[in-house]
Structures are given as structure tokens and as C-alpha cells.
Amino acid sequence: METKEIYEELGIRKEIYDFGENILKALEERFKAIDETAEYNQLKVISAFHKERVGEACLSGTKGYGYNDLGRDTLERVYADVFKTEDALVRPQITCGTHALALALLSNLRPGDELLSAAGKPYDTLESVIGIRDAKGSLKEYGISYAQADLKKDGSFDLDAIKDKINDKTKLVTIQRSKGYQTRRTLSVKDIAGAIDFIKSVKPGLKVMVDNCYGEFVEREEPSEYGADMVVGSLIKNPGGGLAAAGGYICGSSECVENAAYRLTSPGLGKEVGASLNMLPEFYQGFFMAPVVTAAALKGAIFAANIYEKLGFDVLPDGQEDRHDIIQAVTFNDPNAVVAFCRGIQAAAPIDSFVTPEPWDMPGYDSKVIMAAGNFVSGSSIELSADGPIRPPYSVYFQGGLTFPHAKYGILSSLEYLLREGCVSLPGK
Numbered sequence: 329m330e331t332k333e334i335y336e337e338l339g340i341r342k343e344i345y346d347f348g349e350n351i352l353k354a355l356e357e358r359f360k361a362i363d364e365t366a367e368y369n370q371l372k373v374i375s376a377f378h379k380e381r382v383g384e385a386c387l388s389g390t391k392g393y394g395y396n397d398l399g400r401d402t403l404e405r406v407y408a409d410v411f412k413t414e415d416a417l418v419r420p421q422i423t424c425g426t427h428a429l430a431l432a433l434l435s436n437l438r439p440g441d442e443l444l445s446a447a448g449k450p451y452d453t454l455e456s457v458i459g460i461r462d463a464k465g466s467l468k469e470y471g472i473s474y475a476q477a478d479l480k481k482d483g484s485f486d487l488d489a490i491k492d493k494i495n496d497k498t499k500l501v502t503i504q505r506s507k508g509y510q511t512r513r514t515l516s517v518k519d520i521a522g523a524i525d526f527i528k529s530v531k532p533g534l535k536v537m538v539d540n541c542y543g544e545f546v547e548r549e550e551p552s553e554y555g556a557d558m559v560v561g562s563l564i565k566n567p568g569g570g571l572a573a574a575g576g577y578i579c580g581s582s583e584c585v586e587n588a589a590y591r592l593t594s595p596g597l598g599k600e601v602g603a604s605l606n607m608l609p610e611f612y613q614g615f616f617m618a619p620v621v622t623a624a625a626l627k628g629a630i631f632a633a634n635i636y637e638k639l640g641f642d643v644l645p646d647g648q649e650d651r652h653d654i655i656q657a658v659t660f661n662d663p664n665a666v667v668a669f670c671r672g673i674q675a676a677a678p679i680d681s682f683v684t685p686e687p688w689d690m691p692g693y694d695s696k697v698i699m700a701a702g703n704f705v706s707g708s709s710i711e712l713s714a715d716g717p718i719r720p721p722y723s724v725y726f727q728g729g730l731t732f733p734h735a736k737y738g739i740l741s742s743l744e745y746l747l748r749e750g751c752v753s754l755p756g757k
């Protein structure tokens with residue numbers, strides 16, 4: 329049987345397969361560059377495993393208080409090596425990316441301090457953390473104020489605005505690397521490095537935190553190599569490699585990580601407690617796999633961008649642009665297309681492929697949202713997943729793919745569903 333025929337059995341018509349193959353032909357050079365970055369990052373991870381002497385004993389976890397948890401402590405040193413930081417906190421007790429970011433902020437700021445966002449409006453869930461939207465336990469409730477310097481129209485840092493907003497109270501500056509679900513550029517490590525230099529020249533001693541979600545291993549270097557005092561993220565995104573079942577990380581200076589540890593557990597206890605339970609094998613193996621898994625997700629995003637660009641839709645980033653995270657947005661200007669796209673992704677999933685996603689009123693959103701996520705790990709967005717708010721301009725955000733063949737199949741399936749619904753026609757048809 330030919331590959332094309334297996335696709336047909338899976339519901340992908342020949343014309344779509346051929347269309348995809350033509351797109352792919354033009355992407356060989358870019359995919360090669362992505363493989364080279366993956367190779368570089370893979371070696372970086374392996375050399376950290378070697379340096380820290382990761383042994384079989386590191387894979388068995390602890391229970392109870394978790395004192396002397398060799399595997400946990402060694403894993404944190406591995407993360408610190410890879411991110412080139414003094415220390416790291418990598419724990420299953422950090423429940424998600426938002427928690428990791430909240431932890432970093434709440435532990436490194438004190439009443440009377442001010443937080444400055446240098447990259448405009450932060451990720452939705454951080455609005456509650458900061459207190460932009462009133463919420464129990466927010467920074468605002470603890471007397472920590474907030475200021476924001478928006479990015480310039482072209483998406484670059486507005487250095488004048490940043491300088492303007494830095495005052496006596498400013499203690500910590502946060503920079504979100506990925507665009508998340510906004511329509512701005514994702515910031516490159518180079519962009520971030522320049523901003524950090526500038527920020528530290530305006531007020532030496534100011535701490536800088538980078539929300540690193542979706543950015544890990546996309547480039548050869550991380551923002552922590554350019555003066556960020558903390559980089560923070562989720563283990564059910566890039567660094568968990570699709571295997572970590574939960575968790576988050578904070579890598580940074582000893583002082584920042586120590587502060588975070590004392591808040592995650594307790595004053596007086598810090599990093600010394602926190603049983604790793606039975607999570608360590610997946611944490612290690614996921615981190616080991618993460619460079620190639622991230623590469624697969626990146627290729628999927630680029631493939632999707634080129635497919636939908638060719639069909640005349642607005643895609644962000646566009647088909648040619650350099651990538652700094654794994655998120656791809658496609659704007660359809662058509663609610664039916666958003667639904668069809670997500671149903672196509674779901675139909676290609678390894679888990680729950682038989683489920684039909686429907687738009688629903690998700691808490692915290694002002695419109696219905698549809699989500700496709702046939703995941704091994706619930707909510708994992710390093711796995712092939714898509715979601716779209718049902719509101720103009722009717723965009724979907726697409727990310728992940730543990731393997732490129734799966735990402736490819738998912739994208740072809742999304743197109744198959746769009747065609748079936750009459751939302752699009754193939755060129756020349």
C-alpha cells in the first residue's frame with residue numbers, strides 16, 4: 329500500500345495529499361535548519377545529563393516529605409545547566425504555567441514594589457495574578473502595583489516607554505516571549521537580550537523575568553543566557569517533551585529560585601521538601617525528547633502556515649518568517665471554518681478521535697470557544713491541539729505535534745474538513 333492510500337483510508341482525499349506534498353517540497357531547507365537546531369539542543373541536554381551523572385537511581389522518586397530526593401535535585405541541576413542558570417525549581421507541585429509565573433512573581437516581589445511588563449499586555453491568566461482583573465490572592469491584594477509599557481506598532485520593544493515607566497518602586501520587569509493568543513510578533517531571544525541590556529542600564533539591580541512558555545528549544549539559546557534573572561514555563565508545553573504529565577519550572581539566579589522555593593513549600597523548608605512521587609522518569613525522558621518534539625511542532629506550524637497562506641488566508645507568523653515559538657494563528661473570517669478546522673484536528677488525534685468538538689462558554693472568555701485536543705495528557709499543548717474563540721476575526725490558534733507525521737496528518741485533516749464544509753477550495757478547482 330502506498331502512503332497516499334493510507335491517507336485515503338484515514339479520510340484524506342488524494343488532491344489534499346498532493347497539495348500538501350507540493351507545499352512540503354518547498355520547505356526542505358527550512359526543515360533542515362530546524363533539524364540542526366534540534367541536534368544542537370539535543371546535545372546540550374545530553375551533555376547536562378552526563379555532567380550531572382544522571383543514573384538509574386535518579387529515576388526512582390520519593391514519597392512523604394521528599395527529603396534527599398536525589399532524582400529531583402539532579403533534575404533541577406540538569407535544567408539549570410541547560411538554561412545556564414545558577415539554580416532551578418522543577419516540580420510536579422507547580423501545577424501549570426500560570427502557577428509557575430505567579431510563584432515567581434509573588435515570591436520575588438514585596439508589598440510596595442512595582443511590577444513592570446515591558447512587552448505590553450500579558451497572557452490572559454496573568455491578569456488575575458497581577459490584579460489587572462480583580463482576583464483573590466493577586467499581587468494587587470498584597471500591595472504590589474503594576475505598570476505596563478506597550479510594544480511599538482511593529483511589535484518591537486518601546487525603549488522610551490520602558491524607561492518612562494521605570495521608577496523607584498520598580499523591582500521586577502516581566503517579558504513574555506511568545507505572543508500567546510495575541511496578534512503580535514513573538515519576541516526572539518535576540519530582541520529580549522537587547523531589552524534586558526537596556527532595562528539593566530536604566531536601573532541596575534532590577535530583576536527581569538521571562539515568560540518562556542512555548543519558546544523553549546525553538547532557538548539555540550534561551551533568554552537566561554542574556555541576563556534574564558528567571559525563565560519560567562510549563563512542563564506540559566515544550567520542555568516536558570509530551571511525556572511530563574504535569575509540572576512547571578523556574579530557572580534563574582540562586583536568589584530568585586530560593587525565594588520561589590520558600591513560597592512554593594514553606595519559609596524554612598524551601599527546596600528541601602517536595603516528594604517527586606513517581607513523576608521523574610517522564611520528567612527526565614520528556615526533557616531528553618523535548619528538542620526533537622519541539623522541532624516536530626515547529627515543522628507542523630510552518631507547514632500549516634504555508635498551506636493556509638497558499639489558500640489565501642491570513643496567517644501569523646507568515647509562511648516565510650523566522651520562528652520564535654510554536655504557535656500558529658490562521659484567520660478565517662468565518663465561524664464555520666473555525667469549527668471545521670478544530671474538528672479536523674480532533675479527528676486526527678490519537679485519543680478521542682471519535683469525539684466532535686463543539687463551541688462552549690469557557691470560564692474567563694467573553695465568547696464561546698472551540699477546542700480540539702485529543703491528548704494523552706489533558707490540556708497538553710505540546711501535543712497537537714487547536715482552539716479558536718468564536719468571535720471576529722474568527723482565528724484559530726494551532727500548536728504542537730509530538731511527531732511531524734502526526735502534525736502533518738492533523739493539518740491535512742483540518743483542510744479536509746474545511747473542504748467538506750465548503751469553507752475553502754483548492755487552487756485551480
Ligand SMILES: *Cc1c(COP(=O)(O)O)cnc(C)c1O
Binds near residue numbers: 451542562
Ligand atoms: C500557556 C501560557 C501561559 C500559562 O500556562 P498554563 O499552563 O496554561 O497555565 C502563560 N504564558 C504564556 C505565554 C503561555 O503560552
